Amino acid sequence: MDLDIVAAFFLMGAIAQLLKAPIKMPAGLYQSLTIFLLIAIGLKGGIALGQYGNIDLLWQSLIVIIFGALLPLIAFPILRKIGGLSQVDSASIAAHYGSVSIATFAVALAVLEARDIYYEPYFPLFVAVLEIPAIAIGLLLARSKSQTFQLKKTLHEIFLNQGVLLLAGSLLVGWWAGEQSQKLMPFFGDLFYGVLALFLLEMGRVSTSRLNLLKEYGSFIASFAVVMPLIGAVLGFACAQVLGISMGGTILMTTLGASASYIAVPAAMAVALPNANQGLSITASLTVTFPFNVLVGIPLYTSGIVKYLS
Amino acid sequence: MTDLLLPFELATISLLAVLGSSVLLVGLPGWGLISTALILTCMTVGLRITSASQSALERMPLNAQRV
Numbered sequence: 001m002d003l004d005i006v007a008a009f010f011l012m013g014a015i016a017q018l019l020k021a022p023i024k025m026p027a028g029l030y031q032s033l034t035i036f037l038l039i040a041i042g043l044k045g046g047i048a049l050g051q052y053g054n055i056d057l058l059w060q061s062l063i064v065i066i067f068g069a070l071l072p073l074i075a076f077p078i079l080r081k082i083g084g085l086s087q088v089d090s091a092s093i094a095a096h097y098g099s100v101s102i103a104t105f106a107v108a109l110a111v112l113e114a115r116d117i118y119y120e121p122y123f124p125l126f127v128a129v130l131e132i133p134a135i136a137i138g139l140l141l142a143r144s145k146s147q148t149f150q151l152k153k154t155l156h157e158i159f160l161n162q163g164v165l166l167l168a169g170s171l172l173v174g175w176w177a178g179e180q181s182q183k184l185m186p187f188f189g190d191l192f193y194g195v196l197a198l199f200l201l202e203m204g205r206v207s208t209s210r211l212n213l214l215k216e217y218g219s220f221i222a223s224f225a226v227v228m229p230l231i232g233a234v235l236g237f238a239c240a241q242v243l244g245i246s247m248g249g250t251i252l253m254t255t256l257g258a259s260a261s262y263i264a265v266p267a268a269m270a271v272a273l274p275n276a277n278q279g280l281s282i283t284a285s286l287t288v289t290f291p292f293n294v295l296v297g298i299p300l301y302t303s304g305i306v307k308y309l310s
Numbered sequence: 311m312t313d314l315l316l317p318f319e320l321a322t323i324s325l326l327a328v329l330g331s332s333v334l335l336v337g338l339p340g341w342g343l344i345s346t347a348l349i350l351t352c353m354t355v356g357l358r359i360t361s362a363s364q365s366a367l368e369r370m371p372l373n374a375q376r377v
Contacts, residue, residue, distance in 0.1 A: 078318075081314070082314040082315070082318045083315065083318075084314075084315070214353070215357060215360075218315075218357060219319055219350065219353040219354045219357050219358075220315045220318065220319060222350060222353055223318060223319045223322040223323075223350055223354070224318075224322075226322060226326065226346055226350065227322045227325065230325075230329075292346065295342060296342030296343060296345075296346060297342075299339050299342065300333065300338065300339055300340070300342060300343070303338045303339055304333070304338055307336075307337075307338065
């Protein structure tokens with residue numbers, strides 16, 4: 001079985017919850033672990049950016065932005081025309097699926113490092129870049145005569161939400177500090193996989209505890225939450241081919257395309273689209289897409305790409 | 311408006327099943343896709359049966375429900 005050890009912790013949390021024996025974590029630990037992961041990934045990417053950064057990153061980032069904007073444009077008509085969801089709900093969910101999940105990215109990183117597959121070390125830059133365009137496109141898609149935005153507050157949430165701020169901030173700190181960042185690595189580097197395992201244990205519990213909501217929202221949303229990652233993965237693979245990145249980078253871009261946000265986008269959408277059903281988007285991204293990617297998607301994308309490209 | 315929900319769900323299930331089988335045939339991990347197809351099938355059928363029995367119960371006259 002191609003399941004990574006960190007993903008096994010996700011399964012453990014999920015099974016414990018299904019058996020109605022949830023593993024209780026201290027309140028606030030989930031938030032603390034999220035902050036740790038964002039800083040660790042950002043810092044590592046920043047150090048690499050200082051070492052390997054070049055002008056090519058500019059056009060590569062531009063392609064990644066276009067890719068991020070394309071995903072919600074594909075998701076929106078499926079939700080609106082086929083699912084019959086309201087314009088606001090369709091736009092909100094589409095924005096979640098255009099953005100990325102830092103935890104899914106972390107699992108993909110763990111898999112690559114466990115298999116010793118090289119990837120572009122500045123990849124966290126693309127993760128930070130991918131967080132933003134989907135939110136903007138989602139807001140454009142939701143725009144109607146009756147829908148008005150609080151522009152200042154919305155822009156604040158798009159660019160300064162916790163996910164973007166911590167990731168981009170740590171990236172800059174790592175880039176600026178260079179070798180000095182090594183002082184922090186015993187904490188943010190060596191402990192990374194242990195913290196990720198703890199985080200996934202809690203994620204297993206959280207996502208399984210929301211399973212009942214799927215009954216309420218219907219089977220369409222579950223089907224969408226499985227088919228959209230596959231579409232995103234194919235486009236992510238295509239984007240990686242355009243960028244001309246390594247095999248590991250291709251696996252990461254495919255995983256990013258398949259992932260859906262449940263941290264940055266919900267926060268932005270709660271402010272920008274208060275009428276949107278937040279439960280619907282989070283249930284789709286957290287309860288279906290995240291487990292699908294961790295347990296099914298990442299092993300498949302990794303094996304498939306390794307077989308195809310090597 | 312035509313109800314596209316069921317065709318979409320069936321198409322998703324078929325895609326997963328076909329993709330999973332094809333992936334298995336070339337020696338890649340496809341059981342996850344096949345399992346997902348099975349879970350979605352159960353959800354699609356199960357939730358429709360539940361919803362149909364609930365609406366049948368709602369249509370039933372109140373005195374018949376008591377019996």
